[in-house]
Amino acid sequence: MTSTDTPSTPLAGKVICHALWAKDGRQLADFYAAALGTEVSDTFPDEHGTDVAHAFHVGTALYLFSASEDFTAPNWPEDPLPFHLDLAFDDARAAEERLLELGATKPAFQPGGTDWTVLLDPSGQPFCVHGAR
Structure with a gap:
């Protein structure tokens, strides 16, 4: 194959696993x-x-x-995040209330305005809550 040839099928992968760490992996798994x-x-x-x-x-x-055992949550928003999850719900407000009941916390800093809400999961890692998309 020369540099001008293109393969008939592009090489494309797909995400098959999202992996996160925490001091208590079971607690975080149950939460999500x-x-x-x-x-x-x-x-x-x-x-x-x-x-x-x-x-x-x-x-x-x-x-x-x-x-x-060595897990440390990011010091967000001071530290950049290497990865986070965005979750969408039909009723974002009700979902936020339920997530807080499940152990999430809501930081004061909310950069999403009315577009999304940042919560911290039980391990202290930020994730975003959106309305249905």
Whole structure:
């Protein structure tokens, strides 16, 4: 193939797993599972048989939450975020109330105006709540 040739099918991947870390991976997995209307369905042990990762599926994507004793939540908004989740709900206001009941907190800094709300999950990591899209 020369530099002017193009392949007949472009090389394209797809996201199959979203992985997040926290001091308590199970707590975080339970939080996001409840937020997304499902339950934790899989656990993964370390070499000693201790469950250290917990997961569930939404559609074809796996959400995996791993425990790490060394985890430190980002100091947001001072520190840049390497990654965060944006969740959309038909009723964003009701979802925000439910997420706060599940253990999220709402920081004072809200850069989204009326477009989105930033919450902190139980591990202290920011995520955004949007209305239906």
